[in-house]
Amino acid sequence: MRPLEGILVLEFAQFMAGPSAGLKLADLGARVIKIERPNTGEAGRQIALKNLFLDDSSLVFHTVNRNKDSYAANLKDPEDLERVKKLISQADVMTHNFRPGVMEKIGLDFNTIQNINPKLIYGTVTGYGTEGPWAAKPGQDLLIQAMSGFTNLTGNKDDDPTPVGAAVSDIITGTHLAHGILASLVKREKTNKGALVEVSLLESTLDLQFEVITTYLNDGNKRPVRAKQGAANPYLGAPYGIYKTKDKYIALAMGSLLKLGKIINCEEIENYYDTDSWFTKRDEIMDILRAVLIKETTKHWLNLLRPEGIWCSDVFDYKTLLEHDAYKVLQMDQKLPLLSGEVVHTIRCPIRVNDERIFASKPAPRVGQHTEDIINEFNL
Amino acid sequence: MKPLEDILVIDLSQFLSAPSATLRLADLGARVIKVERPITGDICRQLYVSNVNLNGESSIFRAINRNKESFQADLKNDIDKQRVLKLIAKADILVHNFRPGVIERLGFDFETIKKINPNIVYGSISGYGNEGPWKSKPGQDLLAQSLSGITWLNGTDGNGPTPIGLALVDILSGAHLVQGILAALVKRSKTGEGSKISVSMLESILDFQFESITTFYHDGGQPTVRPKNNSAHAYLGAPYGIYKTKNGYMVLAMGSIPFLGELLTCEPLKEYTEVASWFTERDTIKKVLADHLSTDTTEKWLSILEPADIWCAKVMDWDALFSEEGFKVLDMIQTVSMSDGFEYKTTRCPIKIDGEYLKSPIGSPKLGENTEAIVKELIS
Numbered sequence: 001m002r003p004l005e006g007i008l009v010l011e012f013a014q015f016m017a018g019p020s021a022g023l024k025l026a027d028l029g030a031r032v033i034k035i036e037r038p039n040t041g042e043a044g045r046q047i048a049l050k051n052l053f054l055d056d057s058s059l060v061f062h063t064v065n066r067n068k069d070s071y072a073a074n075l076k077d078p079e080d081l082e083r084v085k086k087l088i089s090q091a092d093v094m095t096h097n098f099r100p101g102v103m104e105k106i107g108l109d110f111n112t113i114q115n116i117n118p119k120l121i122y123g124t125v126t127g128y129g130t131e132g133p134w135a136a137k138p139g140q141d142l143l144i145q146a147m148s149g150f151t152n153l154t155g156n157k158d159d160d161p162t163p164v165g166a167a168v169s170d171i172i173t174g175t176h177l178a179h180g181i182l183a184s185l186v187k188r189e190k191t192n193k194g195a196l197v198e199v200s201l202l203e204s205t206l207d208l209q210f211e212v213i214t215t216y217l218n219d220g221n222k223r224p225v226r227a228k229q230g231a232a233n234p235y236l237g238a239p240y241g242i243y244k245t246k247d248k249y250i251a252l253a254m255g256s257l258l259k260l261g262k263i264i265n266c267e268e269i270e271n272y273y274d275t276d277s278w279f280t281k282r283d284e285i286m287d288i289l290r291a292v293l294i295k296e297t298t299k300h301w302l303n304l305l306r307p308e309g310i311w312c313s314d315v316f317d318y319k320t321l322l323e324h325d326a327y328k329v330l331q332m333d334q335k336l337p338l339l340s341g342e343v344v345h346t347i348r349c350p351i352r353v354n355d356e357r358i359f360a361s362k363p364a365p366r367v368g369q370h371t372e373d374i375i376n377e378f379n380l
Numbered sequence: 381m382k383p384l385e386d387i388l389v390i391d392l393s394q395f396l397s398a399p400s401a402t403l404r405l406a407d408l409g410a411r412v413i414k415v416e417r418p419i420t421g422d423i424c425r426q427l428y429v430s431n432v433n434l435n436g437e438s439s440i441f442r443a444i445n446r447n448k449e450s451f452q453a454d455l456k457n458d459i460d461k462q463r464v465l466k467l468i469a470k471a472d473i474l475v476h477n478f479r480p481g482v483i484e485r486l487g488f489d490f491e492t493i494k495k496i497n498p499n500i501v502y503g504s505i506s507g508y509g510n511e512g513p514w515k516s517k518p519g520q521d522l523l524a525q526s527l528s529g530i531t532w533l534n535g536t537d538g539n540g541p542t543p544i545g546l547a548l549v550d551i552l553s554g555a556h557l558v559q560g561i562l563a564a565l566v567k568r569s570k571t572g573e574g575s576k577i578s579v580s581m582l583e584s585i586l587d588f589q590f591e592s593i594t595t596f597y598h599d600g601g602q603p604t605v606r607p608k609n610n611s612a613h614a615y616l617g618a619p620y621g622i623y624k625t626k627n628g629y630m631v632l633a634m635g636s637i638p639f640l641g642e643l644l645t646c647e648p649l650k651e652y653t654e655v656a657s658w659f660t661e662r663d664t665i666k667k668v669l670a671d672h673l674s675t676d677t678t679e680k681w682l683s684i685l686e687p688a689d690i691w692c693a694k695v696m697d698w699d700a701l702f703s704e705e706g707f708k709v710l711d712m713i714q715t716v717s718m719s720d721g722f723e724y725k726t727t728r729c730p731i732k733i734d735g736e737y738l739k740s741p742i743g744s745p746k747l748g749e750n751t752e753a754i755v756k757e758l759i760s
Binding site: 138155179200217240252349 | 381383384386404408409427429432434440442444508509512513514517518520521522525529530531532533534535536539540541542544545546547551553555556557560563565566567571579580582583584586587588590591592593594595596597598599601604610611612615616617620622629630633634655656659686689691692694695696697698699701704705706708709712713724726727730732733735
């Protein structure tokens with residue numbers, strides 16, 4: 001039995017943040033029903049990477065909405081709305097990411113829903129919270145990365161600010177939404193009361209940076225400075241970073257610089273016996289290391305460094321990683337057949353429960369694929 | 381009342397991954413007792429970043445371990461071990477991040493713990509899972525990033541692999557652990573049964589890349605190619621990217637290229653009427669856009685684009701962000717104090733429940749600070 005079996009989640013949320021929370025809840029055993037507008041469905045069905053689509057929806061949509069049902073409803077139509085309210089009265093959780101005010105207009109805001117289902121956990125995602133000058137501003141992943149200071153942490157010193165090439169704000173916000181919802185479900189078992197759980201992309205992306213923001217708040221507000229080349233973390237000293245070798249690259253994490261210098265036979269490193277200098281003279285130290293590491297292959301260095309307990313590794317691309325035994329042994333892949341006959345090849349939930357891997361039982365739904373069944377099942 | 385009040389967590393973990401999970405549980409209301417070895421305690425206490433020393437220890441330790449108690453114990457000493465086992469007998473949750481094999485040798489593995497506390501929710505984080513060629517590799521953030529393929533998603537084509545400049549893998553695996561643990565608590569409150577929840581850093585950072593890995597499986601396994609210029613995402617077309625203006629930087633998310641051409645009076649953009657070309661010719665389009673945007677200020681461009689509902693934002697550092705009204709209304713920074721009166725600033729939990737932020741005034745504990753009180757209260 002999966003831990004959330006018996007929990008019913010209604011997902012009004014679109015795009016990535018809210019649906020990524022819904023996906024985790026679904027994988028952990030909840031039944032997640034997407035409430036989508038008829039015909040077109042949620043807007044995320046049209047957001048594509050590399051223009052890839054399957055069965056009329058983007059591959060991204062299929063990736064984040066596997067293991068869910070779809071119920072089509074026009075929330076502006078009184079009959080549809082009535083049915084949705086009946087469904088809400090039987091649900092445990094609902095989520096949405098409409099801008100502040102939209103659900104109030106429809107009449108599905110938290111306060112109104114309390115009258116229909118006082119035990120419901122009501123989760124919302126906004127861009128910047130519900131108050132202040134940014135409350136109505138669109139919340140989008142890249143915008144939040146840019147505004148939150150996050151783009152100043154990645155890349156080399158002279159590079160432009162460098163965003164992360166994945167929906168990092170959305171995904172981290174989704175994990176926080178799931179945390180709030182699940183904790184509220186735990187509490188509900190004791191109190192029998194619902195809760196309002198609110199997260200925002202901006203707050204979550206600041207939380208993601210909590211270690212370095214705490215450092216900034218207590219070091220006299222020094223701006224983060226990225227390393228000149230091979231930068232991996234503006235707050236960590238040498239050797240932390242990525243270095244080019246004769247054939248590929250090597251990553252070196254934190255550890256004794258002096259020990260490293262000895263192993264790779266680099267006498268110049270001996271001058272940096274003061275550990276403070278590993279940070280203050282990071283660029284020159286990394287230059288010295290770079291000049292040595294370029295001379296031999298990655299394999300050569302790994303064979304030399306690993307037995308000595310130095311934290312180091314290869315730098316893989318997808319092809320190398322996904323064909324590696326260490327990946328295969330995880331059994332991370334899953335293939336989900338669509339109604340169209342196409343198959344979605346994706347990866348599974350990363351959480352294991354009682355040593356069992358969690359695979360999805362079904363692919364993402366078509367718009368309204370389960371409407372009739374749900375009307376019958378829940379007497380709508 | 382915070383949602384996890386009355387939940388007792390015994391935390392045997394160190395560094396960031398699992399301790400970030402117990403910080404979240406603490407902020408959600410749980411009582412977290414951090415079990416630390418004598419003399420050094422959690423090694424993170426000495427893991428300084430940018431040489432910042434905060435009341436004798438590292439600023440990141442202070443950020444990660446606020447709102448927790450510290451219980452000093454040597455798990456290899458029988459008297460200490462018996463004490464910790466007594467604590468665990470009374471706990472709801474146990475968390476550790478020892479390497480596979482170590483926890484069995486110490487005698488705190490799930491099978492053993494289940495005998496003294498059959499209802500326990502037992503959570504652990506490993507580097508690469510318990511099987512396969514990497515199982516005994518050190519689980520460290522940069523190394524996991526490097527192996528996972530993620531370093532090829534950020535930055536520009538031609539630059540080397542670009543890791544994300546903070547401990548994203550640690551934080552994600554911690555977040556997934558919390559999801560699993562809370563789902564298991566929901567189940568326990570219905571069935572009375574405990575669970576074992578396992579997360580690995582590698583699986584967590586792969587899950588984070590579920591969009592791009594799924595894309596890789598569907599685009600014929602093509603190499604990941606980052607944009608040559610103005611990069612913000614390897615798999616998205618123009619205008620998605622970061623642009624230098626006359627006085628700073630701005631970002632543009634998804635949007636129609638000809639429409640942008642119209643709004644910005646940039647004639648050449650109007651010719652890209654075919655949506656597919658926004659991806660296939662993204663480098664050229666972005667270059668045109670970049671040249672145009674460099675001719676005026678960020679404020680000027682935003683004043684044109686924002687009213688037209690184009691997703692765009694100014695790139696900020698923390699100085700700039702923290703002085704914005706939109707940030708101030710979030711009340712994101714809290715001051716916490718240690719038992720000796722030392723105060724420091726840090727971020728609060730990003731989740732709001734029933735209209736209230738989850739704050740806590742308690743700073744990080746000194747090593748073993750609560751040992752005696754805990755012995756009196758829970759052990760003797």
